[in-house]
Structure formats: structure tokens, C-alpha cells
Amino acid sequence: MIEPTPIFLTLELAFLTTIILFFLAIPVARWLSLNKNIFKTITEVVVSLPLVLPPTVIGFYLLLAFSPSHSFGKFLENYFDIRLAFSFGGLLIGSVIYSLPFMVHPILSGLTSLPSSLEEASLSLGKSKTQTLFNVLLPNIKPSILTAIVLTFAHTIGEFGVVLMIGGNIPGKTNVASIAVYDEVEALNYHDANMYATFLIGISVTILFLLYFSNRKLQEVKIL
Amino acid sequence: MTHFSLQKMLHAADGPLKLNVNCDIEDGAFISLYGPSGAGKTSLLRMLAGFMKPDNGMIKVNDEVWFDSENKINLVSQKRVVGFVFQDYALFPNMNVEENILYALTKNDSKKIIEELLELTALTGLRNKKIQMLSGGQQQRVALARALARRPKLLLLDEPLSAIDNEMRSNLQQTLLSIHSHYKVTSIIVSHDINEIVKLTSKTIHLQNGIIERYAPSSEIFSDQSGKINSLKGFFLSVEKNEINYVAVILVGQQLVKINCDEEDTRNLQKGDEIEISFKGAPAFFRKL
Numbered sequence: 079m080i081e082p083t084p085i086f087l088t089l090e091l092a093f094l095t096t097i098i099l100f101f102l103a104i105p106v107a108r109w110l111s112l113n114k115n116i117f118k119t120i121t122e123v124v125v126s127l128p129l130v131l132p133p134t135v136i137g138f139y140l141l142l143a144f145s146p147s148h149s150f151g152k153f154l155e156n157y158f159d160i161r162l163a164f165s166f167g168g169l170l171i172g173s174v175i176y177s178l179p180f181m182v183h184p185i186l187s188g189l190t191s192l193p194s195s196l197e198e199a200s201l202s203l204g205k206s207k208t209q210t211l212f213n214v215l216l217p218n219i220k221p222s223i224l225t226a227i228v229l230t231f232a233h234t235i236g237e238f239g240v241v242l243m244i245g246g247n248i249p250g251k252t253n254v255a256s257i258a259v260y261d262e263v264e265a266l267n268y269h270d271a272n273m274y275a276t277f278l279i280g281i282s283v284t285i286l287f288l289l290y291f292s293n294r295k296l297q298e299v300k301i302l
Numbered sequence: 303m304t305h306f307s308l309q310k311m312l313h314a315a316d317g318p319l320k321l322n323v324n325c326d327i328e329d330g331a332f333i334s335l336y337g338p339s340g341a342g343k344t345s346l347l348r349m350l351a352g353f354m355k356p357d358n359g360m361i362k363v364n365d366e367v368w369f370d371s372e373n374k375i376n377l378v379s380q381k382r383v384v385g386f387v388f389q390d391y392a393l394f395p396n397m398n399v400e401e402n403i404l405y406a407l408t409k410n411d412s413k414k415i416i417e418e419l420l421e422l423t424a425l426t427g428l429r430n431k432k433i434q435m436l437s438g439g440q441q442q443r444v445a446l447a448r449a450l451a452r453r454p455k456l457l458l459l460d461e462p463l464s465a466i467d468n469e470m471r472s473n474l475q476q477t478l479l480s481i482h483s484h485y486k487v488t489s490i491i492v493s494h495d496i497n498e499i500v501k502l503t504s505k506t507i508h509l510q511n512g513i514i515e516r517y518a519p520s521s522e523i524f525s526d527q528s529g530k531i532n533s534l535k536g537f538f539l540s541v542e543k544n545e546i547n548y549v550a551v552i553l554v555g556q557q558l559v560k561i562n563c564d565e566e567d568t569r570n571l572q573k574g575d576e577i578e579i580s581f582k583g584a585p586a587f588f589r590k591l
Contacts, residue, residue: 201378
């Protein structure tokens with residue numbers, strides 16, 4: 079039987095990344111949907127960068143930043159006694175950055191697809207912009223939010239490059255399932271590699287199936 | 303009294319346009335905003351609602367200043383107590399009929415007005431219906447009820463009936479009239495429909511190229527036009543010959559009209575040509591436009 083910790087680590091990492099990104103992406107997407115200036119463009123580039131950069135590049139620079147021999151890493155270690163390189167915390171930060179576009183883009187496109195009269199109607203009824211966001215805008219882009227959550231979760235499960243660069247391969251701490259597959263193959267242990275790989279396929283198929291199934295249900299009631 | 307004097311550079315499809323308007327509206331009046339597309343009607347309405355910031359000027363409603371460029375006052379929409387009815391209804395699809403109207407109220411407001419509004423707009427039986435289940439006319443009733451729930455000081459209607467079919471439209475015009483006489487809220491409606499304007503409103507602002515061409519009683523503005531021309535515009539369809547003379551079939555508005563005519567007039571007309579029918583002589587005289 080295979081060691082189950084990599085599977086739990088993978089699920090924990092995906093779960094935490096999704097929660098953090100959900101709360102981070104809503105204000106970012108809202109801000110992007112409201113602005114048209116040069117800062118919007120810059121932010122869009124930064125948010126989308128993980129889509130085009132090789133994960134090893136992001137991993138490499140994060141590793142440098144987290145390293146205690148560089149200023150940011152030294153600062154964290156001296157003042158907070160935190161060492162992010164080769165730790166689960168570092169892995170989490172890397173995942174958040176790497177999966178950022180998968181959470182921001184669906185929410186952003188949901189927000190911009192809503193007619194502007196919806197927001198104006200809410201404002202003219204005496205509601206603040208925040209009330210409008212939570213009571214009117216977000217409830218009417220449920221399919222986009224669901225897509226964002228599921229894609230982020232699934233994408234974090236499939237992560238490899240970033241995780242390998244900043245997590246190393248410490249059993250029980252940073253050895254997630256995708257890395258475990260690689261490890262077992264390196265050790266010519268094809269049976270165990272196959273078990274981890276089957277788990278990854280199973281969970282990915284289940285997640286995507288649930289996404290398309292529930293989005294179909296949601297779209298049936300949506301006419302906008 | 304509602305007073306506004308506003309200036310704003312607009313960037314319309316056919317180049318820049320300077321909107322420069324100045325107007326006083328008596329309390330409780332129902333007035334219309336009439337003019338060609340691109341004259342600045344919707345922009346004016348949006349500035350009154352606080353959706354668009356004027357370059358210069360002042361908006362004062364019942365002695366309350368909503369906008370004053372000199373003193374840097376610009377109340378946001380939520381502070382203006384304004385009701386806005388959109389052409390696309392802008393109802394919240396995640397709420398049912400009653401919830402849409404309730405949304406306008408704050409926690410401490412009495413819910414009594416909801417019953418009254420549902421009654422006035424004939425929506426009581428539909429209160430728990432999803433917005434998606436309603437017809438266009440019903441949706442616009444909900445939008446109207448919602449806009450009135452806060453008891454606005456100014457009700458702004460941006461072509462509210464233009465997407466609604468004829469029968470439902472005259473029904474809704476009745477609702478608008480009874481609501482206006484019930485709440486006496488100062489209302490401004492943007493409309494292209496002369497029939498609607500004359501039926502609903504006492505005065506009309508005729509906006510053209512960003513300035514107020516005329517501000518006068520609605521019946522006066524439109525009777526002047528029809529008195530002078532003494533003619534109708536329509537589309538030529540065909541010409542028929544009966545025992546005595548020729549009869550032209552013409553589409554005027556939504557109606558087919560048969561008019562005795564001179565066969566010569568119709569010779570160079572083709573089906574679908576836009577024509578003007580003059581009633582100055584008999585038989586009617588046609589001129590190709």
C-alpha cells in the first residue's frame with residue numbers, strides 16, 4: 079500500500095490555496111472591473127503572468143526571495159522566526175501566486191458581463207458599492223464563481239514545477255502527490271507511481287464533472 | 303422646485319457634443335424629455351441620478367443641493383433619493399418580485415409601502431415569482447415599484463416602455479399615470495413616442511444638439527408641428543383600381559390606410575418607398591421623400 083500523506087498534503091494545499099485566493103481575488107477582480115487606467119493593465123499583466131511563465135521560473139525567484147541569505151527571507155527569519163523555503167507555508171504562497179489567474183479571470187469576466195444598469199439600479203436604491211457587490215453582483219455570477227473555485231482547486235492539485243522548486247521533497251511536509259509520482263518513477267517503483275497517478279486522475283475527473291454538471295444546472299435558471 | 307443648470311462635454315458616436323441645459327421643474331410635475339437620438343437625453347438623466355458627473359453646473363431638488371461644481375458638492379447616487387427606471391428594467395435576477403422591491407428599503411423602513419406598491423402596479427399575485435418568469439411588461443412594473451419604494455424626490459424614466467409591445471404599453475401608461483397622481487413625485491420621462499408624451503406629461507423639454515430648444519406644454523409643442531404640416535408620412539405598398547378611381551394602400555405607423563388618389567402620382571413609386579401624403583387638395587397628393 080502507498081504512503082497516504084502526499085495525498086492529504088495535496089488536498090490540504092489545494093483547499094487552503096482556494097480559500098485564500100477566493101478572498102483575495104474578489105477585491106482584485108472588482109477593482110479590475112471598475113478601472114481602465116494604466117495600473118489596471120499593469121495588474122492584469124502581473125495576474126496573468128503565471129499563465130505564460132514556466133512554473134520553474136516563479137519557483138526559482140520565490141526560492142531566492144524566501145532564502146535566509148536574501149533580504150526578504152532574512153527579514154522574515156529575524157523578525158517573525160519564519161522560514162518559508164522548503165516549508166509548507168512557502169508552498170502555499172507559491173500556489174497562491176501560481177493559481178491567481180485561475181481565480182481572478184472567471185470572476186472578472188463574470189463581473190464585466192453583468193449589465194452596468196444592475197449596479198446603477200442598486201446605487202440609486204441607496205445601497206453602497208460594497209452592499210451592491212455582495213447582494214447584487216456576486217449572487218448573479220454564481221456560475222463564474224463556481225468555475226473559479228473549481229479551476230483553482232484542480233489547478234493546485236496539478237501543480238508540479240513551483241512545488242518542486244520551493245518545496246523540495248520533504249516527506250510529510252512538502253511531498254505532494256504530483257511529486258510523489260515523479261519520485262516513485264525515479265525509484266522505478268511503477269506500482270506506487272501508478273497509485274498516486276490514478277488518484278490524481280480520479281479526483282481531476284470528478285471535480286471537472288461536478289463543475290460542468292452544476293454549471294449546467296445554474297445556467298438553466300439564469301436568463302441574463 | 304427642481305432646478306438644474308448643467309454643462310458637460312459628451313463624446314457621442316458622431317463626434318463631441320456640448321450639453322448645456324438649464325431648467326426649472328415645478329414640484330410634482332410630470333415632464334418629458336424629447337429629441338433625436340444623440341441629443342443628450344439619457345446623459346442628462348444620468349447626471350441627475352448621479353451616474354455621470356457634469357463638468358460644471360448645479361442640481362437642486364427641493365432646496366437640497368445634489369451637485370454644485372463651484373462648492374465642490376457632488377452627492378453620490380445612494381444619497382440622492384432618486385428613482386431610476388431603466389430601459390432594460392435592471393431587475394436583480396437573484397431575487398423574486400417582492401425581494402426586488404424590498405431591497406430598496408432599509409431595516410427601519412415600514413414595509414407598508416410594499417403592499418401599496420404591489421397593489422398599484424397589479425403585482426400582488428406575482429409577489430413570489432422569479433423575475434425570469436415575468437413578461438417584459440410585468441418586469442417593468444416591478445422596476446417601477448422598486449424605484450418608488452424609497453419615496454424618491456425625483457423619478458427618472460429612461461425610455462421605460464420602448465421595449466414593450468403596444469397593448470401592454472398603453473396599459474403601463476395608465477399605471478404610470480395613476481402612480482403619478484398617487485405619489486405626486488416630480489417625474490421626468492425620456493420618450494420618442496408623441497402619443498405617450500401627450501398622454502402622460504404636462505410639459506416637454508425638447509432637447510436638440512445638447513441644448514434645450516423649447517420647454518413648453520406638451521400639447522403645444524406637438525400641435526404646432528402637426529398644424530403646420532397638414533400631412534402624414536408613410537410607406538407606399540400598392541395601388542388598386544376600383545370601378546371609379548385608383549386607391550393607394552399605404553402603411554402609416556402600424557395601420558394600413560386606403561386613400562383615393564391620382565394614378566399619375568403613383569407611377570414612379572415602388573413598394574416600400576417612403577412618402578408624404580398631403581391633404582391640402584382632393585384627391586390626396588403624394589410626394590416621394
